[in-house]
Amino acid sequence: MTDTAVAQPVPLPAAMQEIADDFADLAAPQRLELLLEFSEGLPELPARYAGSLDTMEQVHECQSPIFLVVEVADEPADQPDDRAVHLFFSAPPEAPTTRGFAGILSEGLDGLTVAEVLAVPEDAPYRFSLGEAVSPLRLRGMVGMLSRIKRQVALKTRS
Amino acid sequence: MPESPDLSAPSTGSASTGSAPTEPASTDSAFAAYAHPERLVSTQWLADQIEAGGVGGPDGIVVLESDEDVLLYDTGHIPGSLKLDWHQDLNDPVLRDYVDAEQFAAVMSARGVGRDSTVVIYGDKNNWWAAYALWVMSLFGHEDVRLLDGGRAKWSAEGRELTRDVPQVAPLAGDSAYPVVERDDAPIRAFKDDVLAHLGGPLVDVRSPGEYSGELLHMPDYPQEGAMRGGHIPGAKSVPWARAANEDGTFKSREDLEAIYLQEQGLSPADATIAYCRIGERSSHTWFVLTHLLGFDAVRNYDGSWTEWGNAVRVPVEQGAPK
Numbered sequence: 001m002t003d004t005a006v007a008q009p010v011p012l013p014a015a016m017q018e019i020a021d022d023f024a025d026l027a028a029p030q031r032l033e034l035l036l037e038f039s040e041g042l043p044e045l046p047a048r049y050a051g052s053l054d055t056m057e058q059v060h061e062c063q064s065p066i067f068l069v070v071e072v073a074d075e076p077a078d079q080p081d082d083r084a085v086h087l088f089f090s091a092p093p094e095a096p097t098t099r100g101f102a103g104i105l106s107e108g109l110d111g112l113t114v115a116e117v118l119a120v121p122e123d124a125p126y127r128f129s130l131g132e133a134v135s136p137l138r139l140r141g142m143v144g145m146l147s148r149i150k151r152q153v154a155l156k157t158r159s
Numbered sequence: 160m161p162e163s164p165d166l167s168a169p170s171t172g173s174a175s176t177g178s179a180p181t182e183p184a185s186t187d188s189a190f191a192a193y194a195h196p197e198r199l200v201s202t203q204w205l206a207d208q209i210e211a212g213g214v215g216g217p218d219g220i221v222v223l224e225s226d227e228d229v230l231l232y233d234t235g236h237i238p239g240s241l242k243l244d245w246h247q248d249l250n251d252p253v254l255r256d257y258v259d260a261e262q263f264a265a266v267m268s269a270r271g272v273g274r275d276s277t278v279v280i281y282g283d284k285n286n287w288w289a290a291y292a293l294w295v296m297s298l299f300g301h302e303d304v305r306l307l308d309g310g311r312a313k314w315s316a317e318g319r320e321l322t323r324d325v326p327q328v329a330p331l332a333g334d335s336a337y338p339v340v341e342r343d344d345a346p347i348r349a350f351k352d353d354v355l356a357h358l359g360g361p362l363v364d365v366r367s368p369g370e371y372s373g374e375l376l377h378m379p380d381y382p383q384e385g386a387m388r389g390g391h392i393p394g395a396k397s398v399p400w401a402r403a404a405n406e407d408g409t410f411k412s413r414e415d416l417e418a419i420y421l422q423e424q425g426l427s428p429a430d431a432t433i434a435y436c437r438i439g440e441r442s443s444h445t446w447f448v449l450t451h452l453l454g455f456d457a458v459r460n461y462d463g464s465w466t467e468w469g470n471a472v473r474v475p476v477e478q479g480a481p482k
Contacts, residue, residue: 036233064228094283096230134229135246 010121016108020127028133035130038103039096045088053090057152061144064095066102068145070152072114080157081115087149097134101142104128105149114157118150190308192413194454198447199308199410200279202317205237214239215326221272224311225292226283227440235321237281237314241270241328245288245440249295260339263299267337271328274301274338281307281314285401285408291443294460298342306447309409316407347446349433349459351467354392355474361426362395363434365445366465370437371397373478386469390478392435396424397481400441403448416453428455435461435468 012020023031049056049069056067067090073083087110089102109117125142187204190196205214205222214220222240224232232242243249248266251258258266272278278301282289289306296304307314315321331337344350349357369375373389391397402419405411411419420426432455434442439462449455461468468474 032230032233036230039230039234093234094231095228096234097228100230133247137246138229 009123010119012124012127013108013112013116013120015112016104016120016124019104019108020129023129026129031129031133035100035104035134036096038107039100040103042089042091042099042103042106045090049088049090056088056090057148059141059144059148062091062095062098062101062141064092064098066091066095066098066141066145068102068148068152070149070156072153072156082113083157085112085114085117085153086110097138098141101125101139101145105142105145109149114153117153120146120150122147187308193452194413195451197303198305198451200305201308202314202319205279205307205314206319209238215271215328220277220279221270223270223278223280223292224282225280225288226311227288228283231283231311233323235323237311238320238322238324239326240281241326243270243280243292245291249292257295257298257342260299260341263342264337264339267301268331269328271331272301272337273331273335274340276303278304279307280304281310283311285312285404285444286310287400287440287444290447291440294347294443294446297347298344299340300343309407312408346457347450347459349435349461351461351463351471351474353459354433354435354461354468357431357433358392358475359394361430361432362392363420363424363426363432363442363445363449364391364395364397365400365434365436365442366391366397367399368397368480370465371395372480373476386465388469388476390469390476392468393475393477395435395477396426398424398445400436400444403445410448410452413452416448420449420453426455428453430455431457431459433459433461435464437465438462439464 011017023034026034053067056069059066059068069088071086071088073086076082087106089106091099091102093099109120122143124146125139126136130139187196187199187201189201190199193199208214208220214222222237223243224236224240225243225245226232229244229246232240236242243266249257251262257263278296280289280292282292286306289310293304293306354362364371367375370389371391373391375389398419403411403416410416421428426432426449432449434445434449436442439460442460442462442464446458446460449458469476
């Protein structure tokens, strides 16, 4: 076994890799513009969660009040790993960076299977070329979101 | 002990230089009771300046937005304002320190700020980062830099215009470029060794009560920014920054501020005082209050704050609620 084999990074899911490539192709200021597009494209919270943030999980790693909840499909009943995962976020408009992080995770992960979501590497947030434009400190918020998403998926399928 | 630093330089004599489009003392009579009223402007005053064409252009006021959220400016900002990001523009990318004289001059020139420009800063989160940017500009001795009272939230709440138009600024160059001026940290910035030498003197801890007592290692609802130990610097008074602010984010009146900092906490404007928080942004807000609103002579901001002190080996730490 060689060192290079050990160092191979865990790949991102295809949709997420596509987003990462889009960011990588841009210069730093344009990366912020794309992040703003993700912020504005974050899907609205469905009515069943509106006004009931207590049924969602707050992401304490974020510098703004953001809440998320994960839903896992019931089917196929005998193959929990193949069930589809759906993500829902609540983040205020005055926190566009946090909304942008949520938008990336939503577009990159929503609809994937349980097994695919659980396989997303922990360092995925650092693969969007945002460290320079946003600062590594601020990226910790996305790390917190991702780990809470994976934890919720595991709790809902591994009991 | 540095010789009594004159932190109030702009308040003496500058009003008589005359040629500036804005008279420092004329911002708003509501501020008149503060020690240095020319350091604050109201949303109405700024709106009037914009209306009158006094923002931007040569000799115009430069309005800067400095936010915690790096994208907020891009979602809409006060017409004519420019973004100044605390992380990208004011911090060195490698060293834990602020930018150096040349980098600072470049950041200023790119925004059309000359050494004599009147600069108004505003931002999100009760102007924490705006106050922090103002403090960093003060390290470089920029004389006329002011805060928009109430910040971005008040401007928005009043239904005032926000725009996505980013002004095209011709960077200052040649003789009009911002001069390369060395930072003078000593009067208003404290390092860890300065704090150690100051122990026993007045210190103000502006963090939340839980951070002060040591129950929490970071502010409520904020990311963990890694401190090995919880508590406060021995002898520090606990005065959370928000006590200086009204509900709408504006500063409390001088009378109310004196009731808190002087009568209740026993601080004195004549004493050298050090303020700190977690990384120096909330204590910039309190530094502004003590220095410019209450007229303290020698306040230093310890920007290393708890992320340094709470990780330093064998520095004294006190735990528990305020006595």
